[in-house]
Amino acid sequence: MDNSYDIIIRGGTVVTASDRFQADVAIAADTIVAVGRGLGPGRREIDATGKLVLPGGVDAHCHIEQLSAAGIMNADTWESATGSAALGGTTTVISFAAQHMGLDLTQVVADYAALARNGAIVDYSFHMIVSDPTEITLRDHLPALIREGHASIKVFMTYDRLRVHDEQMLDILLTARENGALVCVHAENHGIIAWMGKRLIERGYTAPKFHAVSHPRVSEAEAFNRLIAMAALIDQPIMIFHVSTVEGAAVIRRARGEGLKVFAETCPQYLFLTAQDLDKPGVEGAKWMCSPPPRTEMDQEALWRALDLGDLQTISSDHAPYAFDESGKLSSGPNPTFKQVANGLPGLETRLPLLFDAMVSKGRMSLERFVELTATAPAKIYNLHPKKGSIAIGADADIVVWNPDVSVTLTDALMHDRTGYTPYAGRTVQGWPVIVLRRGEVIVENGRLQAQPGSGRFLPRQGGWAAQPSERLQAEMDAERNFGASLFSRAK
Numbered sequence: 049m050d051n052s053y054d055i056i057i058r059g060g061t062v063v064t065a066s067d068r069f070q071a072d073v074a075i076a077a078d079t080i081v082a083v084g085r086g087l088g089p090g091r092r093e094i095d096a097t098g099k100l101v102l103p104g105g106v107d108a109h110c111h112i113e114q115l116s117a118a119g120i121m122n123a124d125t126w127e128s129a130t131g132s133a134a135l136g137g138t139t140t141v142i143s144f145a146a147q148h149m150g151l152d153l154t155q156v157v158a159d160y161a162a163l164a165r166n167g168a169i170v171d172y173s174f175h176m177i178v179s180d181p182t183e184i185t186l187r188d189h190l191p192a193l194i195r196e197g198h199a200s201i202k203v204f205m206t207y208d209r210l211r212v213h214d215e216q217m218l219d220i221l222l223t224a225r226e227n228g229a230l231v232c233v234h235a236e237n238h239g240i241i242a243w244m245g246k247r248l249i250e251r252g253y254t255a256p257k258f259h260a261v262s263h264p265r266v267s268e269a270e271a272f273n274r275l276i277a278m279a280a281l282i283d284q285p286i287m288i289f290h291v292s293t294v295e296g297a298a299v300i301r302r303a304r305g306e307g308l309k310v311f312a313e314t315c316p317q318y319l320f321l322t323a324q325d326l327d328k329p330g331v332e333g334a335k336w337m338c339s340p341p342p343r344t345e346m347d348q349e350a351l352w353r354a355l356d357l358g359d360l361q362t363i364s365s366d367h368a369p370y371a372f373d374e375s376g377k378l379s380s381g382p383n384p385t386f387k388q389v390a391n392g393l394p395g396l397e398t399r400l401p402l403l404f405d406a407m408v409s410k411g412r413m414s415l416e417r418f419v420e421l422t423a424t425a426p427a428k429i430y431n432l433h434p435k436k437g438s439i440a441i442g443a444d445a446d447i448v449v450w451n452p453d454v455s456v457t458l459t460d461a462l463m464h465d466r467t468g469y470t471p472y473a474g475r476t477v478q479g480w481p482v483i484v485l486r487r488g489e490v491i492v493e494n495g496r497l498q499a500q501p502g503s504g505r506f507l508p509r510q511g512g513w514a515a516q517p518s519e520r521l522q523a524e525m526d527a528e529r530n531f532g533a534s535l536f537s538r539a540k
Contacts, residue, residue: 053081053090054488057447060096064103064438065420073101075445078487083441094483094490096449102419103439104139104170104446104484105400108426109232109289109313109364111392112143113163117179117209120379120390123369123466126167127501129396132464134492134499136397137481139170139446140427140436140507144202146177149209153178153189157198161506168504169497170486171446173430175202175232178220179210186223194227197508200287200430201231205271206238206339214278221282228511230311230430231279232287235271236340240264245387254385256333260323260341262386268340269295276303276310285309287429290366292318292340294350301359311429313362314351316402317342317393321471331384334377336471338368339391352412355421362426365399368392369467376467394467398458405477409452431509445488448481456480464497 053074062071062083074082074090112129115121124132133141145160147153157176164172176198178185190201201224203217204210212220224231245262248254253261272288276299279286291297291314303310321342326333336342354360370376370390380388400422407413407421419438427437435444456462457476460469484492491499 053088055092055094055445055485056088056090057094057096057101057449058088060099060101060449062101062439063415063419064440065416065424068415073439073447075485075488078445078489080439080441080443080445080447083439094449099482100415100450100452101439102448102450103423103437103443104448104486105137106140106423106426106432106437107133107138107365107367107396107399108142108362108430109315110141110143110367110396111369112141112367113167114144114146115148116390117148117207118390120370120376122392123371123376123468125466126164127169128464128466129367129369130167130169130172130504131497131499132397134170134484134486135464135481135495135497137400137448137450137484138396139448139484139486140172140432141170141396142173142175142200142430144177145174145198147179147185149180151180153185154193157193164504164506165502167501169491169499169501171436171444171505171507173432173507173509174198175200177202177204177210179204179212181212181216181220186219190223190229191227194229194511197510199229199509199511201229202234203231204234205275206234206236206241211238214274217275217278218282221279221284225282225284230285230287230511232289233275234289235268235275236263237267237270240267240270249385249387256331256337256386256389257323257327259337259386259389260326260343263339263341265293265295265343268293269299272296272299276308279310280308286311288312290315290318290340291351291354291360292343293347297350297354297359301354301357304359312360313364314355314360315364315366316395316399317366317471318351319348319363319406320402322348325471331378331382331389334384334386334389335372335469336393337377337386337389337391338366338393356413361421361429363399363403363421364426365395366392367394367396367465369394369465371466371468373468393471394463394465394469397463397465398470398472401456401458401477401480402472402475404450404479409478431511432507436507445485447485449483450479451482452479454478454480454482
C-alpha cells in the first residue's frame with residue numbers, strides 16, 4: 049500500500065495569522081492533510097529550507113474583464129488578470145459582475161460567470177454591482193442570486209451612471225439584511241466631487257493632477273458617516289472600500305467603537321502613493337489616477353496606524369487596469385481633461401510583494417499580521433474560510449513559498465497583466481513568491497506560470513458571520529419594534 053503524500057513542502061517556516069513554526073506541509077489531491085515535522089515521503093518534495101510557507105493571498109476587490117459605466121473595457125481578460133495574480137502570490141480573487149442601468153442582474157451574472165469559467169487561473173467569486181435597483185432586482189433577482197452563492201453586493205455613492213441615492217441605498221441594505229448578504233460600498237459625496245470638478249474644468253485646471261483636488265478629503269468622511277447611519281438604521285453590516293484619509297479612518301474607528309458592524313479596507317495606492325504622483329508632464333499623470341485619489345504622507349501614516357489598531361481589516365488591490373492608450377485612459381483623445389480619464393490602477397501582481405516589503409522586510413508589522421491582512425481576514429469576512437486563507441489541515445492547498453531574501457526591482461516589463469505599466473515602477477522590494485500552489489497544483493515555479501485558463505474554480509459563498517446583524521443592535525431593533533407595536537395596540 050502506498051502511504052506517500054502527493055506533495056511535501058519540507059523544512060520551511062510555516063506562517064499563519066496567529067503563529068509561525070518550522071514544519072513540513074503534506075498535500076493529498078487538493079487538500080492540506082498534515083502539518084508536522086518529519087512527514088513523508090511525498091511523490092514530489094519541495095525544499096523550503098530558509099524560506100517562508102504562507103497561505104495564498106486572497107484579493108477581495110479587483111476588476112477583471114469588466115466594462116465600465118462609460119463603456120470602456122478594462123485591459124485584462126480573466127486569463128491575464130488571474131495569471132498575474134498567481135505570479136504575485138494571490139490564489140483567490142473576488143471580482144465584480146457589474147449591472148449598468150437597464151440591465152437584468154441575473155443575465156449580467158450569468159454572462160460574467162461564462163467569461164470566468166473560460167479564463168480563470170486562480171479560484172474566484174463575485175460581488176454583484178447594483179446600479180439599477182428596480183423592484184424586480186430587489187424582490188426577485190438579488191435574493192435568488194444570493195442563494196446561489198453571490199453573497200455580497202457592491203454599490204456606489206458617486207459616479208453619474210452608477211450611484212444610488214439614499215433611499216435606494218436603504219432599499220439595498222434592507223434586501224441584503226433579509227437575505228444574509230454583505231454590502232460593500234464606494235463611499236464618497238457625489239455632490240461635492242461634481243461641484244469641485246465642474247469648477248476646476250471651467251477655470252482651465254484640466255491636468256491629471258487636478259483629479260486629486262476634485263475629490264476633497266471631506267467628501268470621504270461625510271459619505272462614511274451617512275452610509276454608517278443608514279446601515280445602523282437597517283442593522284446591516286457593511287464593508288467600506290478603499291479608505292484613503294485620516295478623517296475616513298477616524299469615522300470607522302468611532303463607528304466600530306460604538307459596536308456597529310463596519311468593516312473596511314485600504315489599498316496599496318493609499319499606502320505607497322500620494323497626490324504628487326499625479327503631477328507629471330502632459331497627461332502622463334493619468335497613469336496614477338484612481339478614485340478616491342492618493343492623498344498625503346500624513347494619510348499614509350494614519351492608514352498604517354488604522355491597520356495596526358484593527359480599524360481596517362484587509363488590504364485589497366482594487367485592480368482596475370486601463371491601458372495608457374485610446375482603449376483605456378486616453379479613450380477621449382490624446383489630451384483629455386482629468387474628468388475624461390478612466391479611473392483605476394493595476395495592482396493584482398504587485399499587492400503582496402509591496403506589502404511584504406513594507407510590513408515584513410522593513411519591520412513595520414509582523415509576518416503573522418501580513419498573513420492576516422492579505423489572506424486570512426478577507427477569507428473570513430467574505431466566508432471563504434476555512435477552505436481559503438490559512439494553512440491548516442482540511443484547507444485547500446493554496447500555498448506560497450516566499451524567499452524573504454531576494455530583491456526585485458519592479459518594472460513595466462516585469463508585469464504580466466495587460467495594462468502595459470505599473471504605477472510602482474522603479475521600486476525595489478525585498479521578498480518574493482517563488483513557488484505558488486493552487487489546490488495542490490504547482491501553478492508558478494521559477495517565475496513561470498504553468499496553469500491552464502479555466503482551471504480556476506468558482507467559490508459559492510453564503511453570507512457568513514460578517515453579514516449577520518450585531519446582537520446588540522438586534523436587541524435594540526426588537527425593543528423598538530415591540531415598543532411601537534404596544535403603542536399601536538393602545539391607540540386602537
